Amino acid sequence: MNSTLDDPPTERPETGLRIRGLTARYGPVLALDEVDLTAPRGQITAVLGANGAGKTTLLRVVSGLLRPSGGEVLLGSRNLTDSAAEDVARAGVAQVPEGRGVITELTVEENLRLGALLGATRSRAAGDGTPAAPPVPVSDLPDVFALFPSLERRRRQSAHSLSGGERQMLVLGRALLSAPEVLLLDEPSLGLAPKVVARIFAVLRELVDAGGLAVLLVEQNARSALSIADTGVVLNLGRVVACSDASALAADDELRHAYLGF
Numbered sequence: 001m002n003s004t005l006d007d008p009p010t011e012r013p014e015t016g017l018r019i020r021g022l023t024a025r026y027g028p029v030l031a032l033d034e035v036d037l038t039a040p041r042g043q044i045t046a047v048l049g050a051n052g053a054g055k056t057t058l059l060r061v062v063s064g065l066l067r068p069s070g071g072e073v074l075l076g077s078r079n080l081t082d083s084a085a086e087d088v089a090r091a092g093v094a095q096v097p098e099g100r101g102v103i104t105e106l107t108v109e110e111n112l113r114l115g116a117l118l119g120a121t122r123s124r125a126a127g128d129g130t131p132a133a134p135p136v137p138v139s140d141l142p143d144v145f146a147l148f149p150s151l152e153r154r155r156r157q158s159a160h161s162l163s164g165g166e167r168q169m170l171v172l173g174r175a176l177l178s179a180p181e182v183l184l185l186d187e188p189s190l191g192l193a194p195k196v197v198a199r200i201f202a203v204l205r206e207l208v209d210a211g212g213l214a215v216l217l218v219e220q221n222a223r224s225a226l227s228i229a230d231t232g233v234v235l236n237l238g239r240v241v242a243c244s245d246a247s248a249l250a251a252d253d254e255l256r257h258a259y260l261g262f
């Protein structure tokens with residue numbers, strides 16, 4: 001039987017996110033078929049694959065937006081499988097939606113304060129027995145501004161005025177302020193200039209190396225993703241067709257040509 005969010009942890013929380021036998025459907029369409037993968041703490045796990053492979057569906061299930069038809073989503077010893085999206089967020093799983101996720105009516109600073117608000121809620125919950133958040137080295141707005149100085153220059157501007165790259169930095173900063181254990185990133189490179197992508201990926205790498213954060217990075221840009229990831233998982237038609245060390249995947253010509261488009 002599944003444990004619940006309220007069960008006391010019985011394993012070391014270092015385990016990170018584990019997905020076991022995950023199956024998801026849209027009516028007759030089988031979008032995920034018995035997917036197994038692990039996103040350990042202190043590592044970046046890239047999920048790669050062509051259009052329709054099931055990457056977005058995987059994120060939707062993990063974040064509680066779509067109910068799976070089978071399998072499990074575990075965070076440490078906590079079973080998040082059938083949890084509502086707000087409970088998954090409170091458990092420490094932060095979504096970094098593709099740059100659309102900024103609230104354009106609010107300023108940069110106000111957007112960031114929303115993330116900090118969730119972080120504060122989580123800290124109070126931790127006092128009630130939930131495992132404390134890991135030491136993500138971002139706890140207040142100045143920490144985000146140190147990572148992304150252009151956000152500081154625009155802190156009082158409406159988020160509407162930001163470029164695509166700045167919007168992506170803002171949603172990432174907001175997610176970090178929620179003191180996450182796991183970051184889920186959906187195509188953070190989409191439509192951005194290579195220089196901006198390089199900055200965002202370098203920040204992710206720094207954060208993961210500095211603490212116990214687990215990153216699940218969904219990307220179509222397989223080459224860039226594998227350059228910063230520890231492990232790559234390749235999906236095709238809802239199934240895992242490869243799961244390996246990122247550098248080994250990048251060096252596998254057959255696999256790259258068949259599934260990764262580079």
Ligand SMILES: Nc1ncnc2c1ncn2[C@@H]1O[C@H](COP(=O)(O)OP(=O)(O)OP(=O)(O)O)[C@@H](O)[C@H]1O
Pocket residue numbers: 026029030031049050051052053054055056057058220
């Ligand atoms: N709302 C939906 N209704 C029906 N089928 C869907 C729906 N969303 C996705 N699908 C189907 O589920 C499968 C997986 O789609 P998904 O969006 O997860 O793939 P993806 O790898 O994220 O691709 P993309 O990068 O194009 O978003 C595809 O066959 C897709 O057509």
